[in-house]
Amino acid sequence: MGQAFVLALQLIAALDAELLEIIARSFAVSLAAVAIAAAIGLPAGAALAVYRFPGRRAVIVLVNALMGLPPVFVGLLIYLFLSRAGPLGFLGLLFTPTAMIIAQAVLVTPIIVAICHRLTRDLYEEYRDQLCSFGARPHDAVRTILWDARVSLVTAVMAGFGRATAEVGAVLIVGGNIAGLTRVMTTTIALETSKGNLALALALGLILVLTAIGVNAVAMSLGGVSAYRRG
Amino acid sequence: MSILPLSLDEVSFRAGDRALLDGISLTIESGPKTVILGANGAGKSLLLRICHGLLGPSGGKVRWAEGTTRQYERQAMVFQKPVMLRRSVAANVAYGLRLRKIEAGERARRVADALRRTGLTDFADQPARLLSGGEQQRLALARTWALEPEILFLDEPTANLDPGATRAVEEIVSGFHDSGAKIVMTTHDIGQARRLADEVIFLHRGRVAERAGADRFFAQPSTEEAAAYLRGDLLW
Structure with missing residues (x-):
């Protein structure tokens, strides 16, 4: 264990090429997934705060429930869609990074919708009366509250990014953990641990934890600066 | 063509089985500054919100001048507690102009003019939410000034302000009047009503108890309720 730890630190310090490649792929996949999820989830969350329509409460309950979607189940569903016999099989996306991006985007979108809804609702x-008085229509209001809540919305996106990078089940199923193609940090950890190669697994684990800490530190400092500047 | 007069026909507003406003019929013409006076809970804010269209009445009709359209773009309201958008002072003023699709050059001109009128030019780039209470209310007035409304509703705009800030707000309100905007303002501050009102609508328990020119109203109110209110008796 102690030996594995030392080896892990050596791998990180040496900027091991395989390690770097896996980290880079992890970030690329998760950033793309979060970008897609934010593009859908932020407007959807704010719209849930502004528009009143029948079934709105049911949608909110559903979105909150979907926050806890089991990744393996999402992976399975997307696998079925993308597999050769599936409806989107002709795209040939299974076992590609694109499939992993889709899977993570599906997992993360409900999280961003739900957090964005809570933040923009208040x-x-x-704002409602004031915006109404200005003559803002609902879609104007959605844009306005998204912009004015932008700083706290960073936390919603960060939470999504955390979930995406930490998730293993979905990307393992749809990506297949192919070395040099679809292998990311979490799938490598799972694989190397089962092979008994604890050093690489531990090194990646440390980097995952550091990423989480770094992302949260950035979010907090952004929030702090803005709280000072925006009052 | 002006959107005034504004007519209310038997307007009522109910919450459960309580009538908060009951059978209000009024015509509000352009010209004199109208002050709606009354105790807390008399229905002043509610009446203003219904006039402005933020709330629909439970019964009766609110009508603007016949043949006018898009009336909501030609009126504005200042609230008791101003809501500051989380943006700079100048961006707060520009916001309503953007919604009305005023082009950039004209927008900049109106923003600068509104800030100058309200003495906020030096604060233009500051975050609006860091302003003091009095400055925030001046900014709320600057926002409406830029919109060049034909009628301005003010809901107890100085209720939370100290005397200095109150005077600044009253001066800006008079400036609106001088520029030709119709002022409709609620207050429960009799001194303020005396300073600003050309005519008074006195509300009591959701009804118009009395409506009169300011001089007459303050010298010789014709209803017992108004006389008691002016004497400072507790009406409840």
């Missing part, structure tokens, strides 16, 4: 409560 802001809209405060």
Whole structure:
């Protein structure tokens, strides 16, 4: 164990090529997935705060429930869609990074919708009469509260990114953990651990934890600066 | 063509089985500054919100001048507690102009003019939420000034302000009036009503108890409720 730890630190310090490649792929996949999820989830969350329509509460309950989607189940569903016999099989996406991006985007979108809804709901409560008085229509209000809540919304996106990078089940199923193609940090950890190669697994684990800490530190400092500047 | 007069026909507003406003019929013409006076809970804010269209009445009709359209773009409201958008002072003023698709050059001109009128030019780039209470209310007035409304509703705009800030707000309100905008303002501050009102609508328990020119109203109110209110008796 102690020996593995030393080896792990050596791998990180030496900037091992295989290690770097896996980290880079992890980030590329998760960033793309979060970008897609944010592009869908932020407007959807704010729209849930502004628009009143029948079934709105049911949608909110559903979105909150989907936050806890089991990754392996999402992976399985997407696998079925993308497999050769599936409806999207002709795209040939199974076992590609694109498939992994889709899987993570599906997992992360409900998280961003739900957090964005909670954050913008209170802001809209405060703004509603004033926006109404200005003559803002609902779609104007959605844009306004997204912009005015932008700093706290960073936390929603960060939470999504955390979930995406930490998730293993979905990307393992749809990506296949192919070395040099679809192998990411979490799938490598799972594989190397089962092979008994604890050093690489531990090194990647440390980097995952550091990433989580770094992402949260950035989010907090952004929030702090803005709290000072925006009052 | 002006959107005034504004007519209310038997307007009522109910919450459960309580009538908060009951059978209000009024015509609000352009010209004199109208002050809606009354105790807390008399229905002043509610009446203003219904006039402005933030709330629909439970019964009765609110009508603007016949043949006018897009009336909501030609009126504005200042709230008791101003809501500051989380943006700079100048961006707060520009916001309503953007919604009305005012082009950039004209927008910049109106923003600068509104800030100058309200003495906020030096604060233009500051975050609006860091302003003091009085400055925030001046910014709320600057935002409406830039919109060049035909009618401005003000809901107890100085209720939370100290005397200095109150005077600044009253001066800006008079400036609106001088520029030709119709002022409709609620207050429960009799001194403020005396300073600003050309005519008074006195609300009591959700009804119009009395409506009169300011001089007459303050010298010789014709209803017992108004007389008691002016004497400072507790009406409840």
